[in-house]
Amino acid sequence: MEERDWSSLPFNVLAAVLEQLRWSSHPSFALSCRHWRSAVPPFYPAWITPLLLSTARVGAANLRYYSPYYHYNFEVVASCDDGGVARDAKICCATGRHLALEKTRLALDVHLVTGAVRQAPHTAYADHFDFVIYDGGGARRMFGIDAVLPLAVGYTSQIGDGDEGEWEDWTLTEYNVNGPRLRPSPVTNPVFHRGSIYLLGEHGRLAVYDPCKHAEGFKILDKPMSFGFEQYHDSYLVESDQGELMAVLFGRRGTPVHVIMLNEKKMEWEKVESLRGRALFTGTLTSMVKKTKFKWMQNRVFLPMFYKWPETIHVNIVSRDGELAFVPKSSSSNTKYSTMGDHSNGTCCEKCADVWSYKLGQQEARENWGAERVYYGVWVDLH
CATH class of the missing domain: 2.130.10 (Methylamine Dehydrogenase; Chain H)
Structure with missing residues (x-):
């Protein structure tokens, strides 16, 4: 009889195995070989x-x-x-x-x-x-x-x-x-x-x-009294993943953009120069700041607007x-x-x-x- 290895398992067997695995383990499964990858559903x-x-x-x-x-x-x-x-x-x-x-x-x-x-x-x-x-x-x-x-x-x-x-x-x-x-x-x-x-x-x-x-x-x-910025049209409040109270200010056509954080000791808004590798998702009634491993998303503010x-x-x-x-x-x-x-x-x-x-x-x-x-x-x- 012809000798067969694990890469020759029938498609239906691979599908049954995949149903028992967590979604996050599918990428490793797909890297095993071309045949196994073909069994991974989109x-x-x-x-x-x-x-x-x-x-x-x-x-x-x-x-x-x-x-x-x-x-x-x-x-x-x-x-x-x-x-x-x-x-x-x-x-x-x-x-x-x-x-x-x-x-x-x-x-x-x-x-x-x-x-x-x-x-x-x-x-x-x-x-x-x-x-x-x-x-x-x-x-x-x-x-x-x-x-x-x-x-x-x-x-x-x-x-x-x-x-x-x-x-x-x-x-x-x-x-x-x-x-x-x-x-x-x-x-x-x-x-x-x-x-x-x-x-x-x-x-x-x-x-x-x-x-x-x-x-x-x-x-x-009583404080804070103002943002300290005059040019803004929309503003959104958000608590970051680090427990910081932040606000995002947008100009009438989207710019300028200011991200500010409440200094709770002085009770004053202070400018944020970097999100420290995080991404800020705002523009809706639920906003959030999240850590991201994707470099293209880091220190970036996202709004629900599409070209x-x-x-x-x-x-x-x-x-x-x-x-x-x-x-x-x-x-x-x-x-x-x-x-x-x-x-x-x-x-x-x-x-x-x-x-x-x-x-x-x-x-x-x-x-x-x-x-x-x-x-x-x-x-x-x-x-």
Whole structure:
């Protein structure tokens, strides 16, 4: 009989082995030999970088994830199987694998993997909250913030364990017509920082709410008084992966770009010259600063604006041993299997030019003329 080695294992046996392995082990499997590589189905790790999540079209429940790394849109069809309750809802924020949506007098919690939708009880507090945010420790509490009139806040907590628990009734601060007023930056986002919620106002003022002192509501801090920069149009608040409270300021056409950090001893905003190898994802109601091993992404600020709309791939989002991956729905997909893409050499390729980004310290920033912006999207980190 002809002698055969491991490289001659039947295709169906290799496929069965792959189903038992973590997604992150597939690249090593594919490097074994050409035959083994041919058995690896096309997939795209969902954890490789933060993703821009948006709806596929207005009023639809399909979710679309844009990957800055691959420059693809991964659309998950019927990802919110909720009987229509999530349709026409506004995307508010995300934490981990949970997405918060808001409709008139209704807040929704969506699990991004299972598609399960849970709704918090209705509230007659206002027609709608201006912001909805999860707590800093996960998705166990949601806070609704009214920022148009005097600042007010309410919260609801999950009853029970796991993702099957219900949401209890809202606990609201007492409405006070003479309460604190802050003119919030129109596109900014509330941020949990050191256990409290910070809300950024125009010119750099901050309002703070301590959930442990709920009845006191928001308080406007005496300092900082201003950013110290006059030329800016949009501003976003973000807590970094190192626990720093930062703000990102953009000019009317995208430049100039300033990244500033709150010096909490002096209570003053200070200019940030380098992100120390990290990438900043902003421009939505959820912003984040993340460490990245890809050199072309380091010290770069990403905004959800495109010069060329990326290709859309219809996928299933599959969980295996805690890891998530986008798997094309059609096995005949012409997309290439890749875990390192075109950036494995650490350089910036032509794809990077399709999404608006700014590298700190660059002398000439590309303006965003002709770019198309994604509205009602949020950055999510599915790591």
